[in-house]
Amino acid sequence: MKEFFASAKTALKKPSVRFLALVIFFLLIFFVAKKRSPEELEYSSSRVERLDLIQSVEETGSLVSNLELRYGWEISGKVLEVLKKTGDQVKNGEVLARLDSAKQRARLNEGYAALSSAQAKLNLELAGPSAEAAKKSRATVDQAKAALQEVEAELDKVKASGETKISNAEKALETAKNNLSLVEGGEDSRLVKDAYLNLIDALKSSLTVFSDALIETDKILGIDNIQANDDYEDVLELDNTTVLNQTKTLYKSLHGTLRAFEFDILALKEQSTHALVDSWTLEMVLALENTQKLLSRMQLILADAEPGGDLSLSELNTLKTDISSAQASVNSSAKDLSAKKQAISTARTSLSSYRIAYDKATVELANLRKEVEADNNIAHAQALFKAAQLEEAEAGHEDLISDPRDVDLASLKAEVGRQAANVQALKDDLEKTELKALSDGILAGLDIEIGENAQANQSVAHILSSDLNIEVDISESDIVKVLAEDPVLISFDAYGEEVKFKGNVLFVEPAETEISGVIYYKTKIALDKNYPKEYELRSGMTANVRIITEEKQAVLAVSERSIIRREDGSSFVRVLMDAKSGIFEERSVLVGLSGDRGQTEIISGLNEGEEVVSFLKTE
Incomplete structure (x- = not known):
């Protein structure tokens, strides 16, 4: 052990060994500190940028010669024009025939109008308030100040006015309800029954007038009351005997009519059938018309008569006056009958109008109650509430004159974009008629x-060409993106990827082709004639095609990985709010075109330059 420490002490005296020891020491400190510190959130992000997006479909096919095309319209319709005939030389894009496009043009005009409207709303928001609007807003603030001083004086007035309005509306509703109850039940409704009761009363009254007119006539003719005209019978017979005899005959006929139906008419009551009442009404109308004729003839007879014998001038004038009065009564009775008949027709047709009136009165009362309640709430508010109103008016004025916010403009811009896309789709629909x-x-x-009525995808045109074209099989998942005339970039294995050719989609066969259990659709692509002639192309060469199905210029786009799809079909992204701490917010977006390079168009919901999370590590 002593030898180990001795050797270590000797080694530490070397500069290189001391440096290595220090490095190891600091690394140990770093790893210990890192282990003790909380684990940082791991994520990656990307910026919202304006990009040119291209969506394409890539497949491999083969070059074929002797192009033969059989195709028709993509839509159905009535043929309006046929511009070419069999045997004509045609150029690519030349119109062969047209369908009736009136509906497509009308829809396109509507689309333009909707786009103009959306753009106008956006422009209006961008322009801000006019001087007049700002002036009105300022006036609103001043009015709010004045209202603060007047609220107490207006309280009683608003209450009284509201009560009066509600009372009047309730009365109107009650009247409408009563009117409606009268006509419910159709022919058995109270209103129709009352109208028939009035007609029955009019018939009975007319019967009395009819009878009185005959009595006045008989006073002169002396047919039933033979003594009534004793004083002047001789005088009357001295004049026009023919007219007198005709008048007597008419009188007797009417007198018989009276006797024939007077008891039936007097017996009419509420329970009588309407058809019976109508029948007697027709009889009475006819009887009154004939009574008018009778009285008119009596006037002629009296006009020709002269005083003499027992007939004085005064008595003659009295007779004329009595006949005139009878005529007036008959006229009045006839008019009354006509009015009562019209009242029945009106009653029969009143149900709809009374129902509308009742519904209107109900709605008006409900609206009025809300209005009065609102007025009372306002009127009951004291100075504090009015001060709050003033504050609100001032805030509204400031909001009016301030610049519009991006969030307010976003929906308007999105609507302009949506309408523009709709116009483009409608243009495409119109072009499909050619x-x-x-x-x-x-x-x-x-x-x-x-x-002739052309059917969609029915083969009507047959074009033969010596030009080369390419045939490829496109899977069912990609074919929905491909349209006729889509541009195509082409390379051939014979010349490598560096040599590019151009073309466009000619036709997609409607019938499917099954290859190894997978559904494909055969697609024909025309090769641009202006390709460099130094490259010799031969039938059967392998062609690698890239069909540009859609492209957009300078649109807002983010990485597809940034977009999260909800179950309901909507989408959202995580917008980075604080890059240092990794704080983000979820924001709903409207997505558009998906490009080839994993970028997706954002129609609305994001602004250029914002950072969105494209990867987030989760435990």
């Missing part, structure tokens, strides 16, 4: 006529 040549070549067939 059947275009998907390649240069000869139109070998166009099996469609104007007015």
Whole structure:
């Protein structure tokens, strides 16, 4: 042991050994301190940036020649124009035929209008209040100050006014309820029954008028009361005997009518059927019309008569007056009958209007009670409450004239983006109404006529071309991203990855192809004709294609690893609030395009430059 310490003492005298010992000592202190300190949160983060995102589908296919295309519209519709015929030389993108696009254009116009509206709302928020709005807001503050001084004087006035309004509304509701109860039950409703009772009363009254008119007439004619006209019978017979005889005949007919239905009409009551009352009403109307004719003839007879014998001028004038009075009574009775009949029609059609009136009165009373309650609450508030109102008005004024917050603008900007995306989708829908040549070549067939209803994905165009194209099989998980005319980047194994060619998607076959139990869809890609001619391309060459299915420029994007999906389909990210301590908050986001490099578009919820957690170590 002594030899060990002696050798150690000798070794420590060497500078290199002393330095190594110090290093070991400090490392021990560091590890002990680290072990005792609380374990720090381990995470990684990335910044929210504006990026150009590209979404693509990569597959391997082969180069084929003698392109033959058979395709149709992606949508169904009525053929409006056929611009080409079989045998025509066509260019890529040239329109062959069009479907009726009125609906698509209308929807696109609506989309433009919605986009303009969303942009206008955003612009309005960005512009801030007008001078007039600021002036009105300032006036509101001044009014709040004045209201603080007037509240006690207004209290009794508001109470009395509210009670009066509610009382009037309750009366209106009660009236509407009573009216509604009268018409419920249709033909058996109280209102219809009362209308028929009024008509029965009018019939009985008309019966009396009818009878009185015949009595007044008989006083002159002396048919039933043969002694009534003894004083002037001879005078009347000296004039127009024909008219007199016709008048007597009409009188006898009406007198018979009276005797025929007077007991039936007098027997009418509330329990009588409405059809019976209607029937006797028609009879009475006809009887009154004939009575008018009878009285008119009596006027003619009296007009031709002259005083003489036992008939004095005074008696003649009295007879004329009595007939005129009878005419007026008959006219009035006829009008009353017509009014009572109209009242029945009105009663039958009153249920709907009374129901609306009752519902309206109910809503108005409920709203009025809320309004009065609110008014009373305001009026009962004392100076402290009004002071609070003043403070609120001042705060509102300050809020009005201050710059809008980002959080207030976020939803408006998101709506503009959503409407812009909708417009683009509607443009795409409109473009689908045009059947275009998907390649240069000869139109070998166009099996469609104007007015015909074309079906979606029905093959109607047949194009032959000597150009080279590429055929690839794309899996069902990727095919939903691929659309006709999507741009394509191509390389051939024969020339390596460095040599790039361009093209575009021509057509996706609707029928599936099963390969080793996996579903694929055969896709044809046209090769750009302007490729360098020094590269000789041959049928059968292996082609590596990258189909650009969608791309967006300068959009907010984060790493896909930063986005967490909820079960309801929504998404959120963890926004880093304090990098040193690792504090973050969860924030909901609206995601858009997912790019090839693991970056995903953020439509709303984040701002450029914010840090989001992309990895968080958990126990």
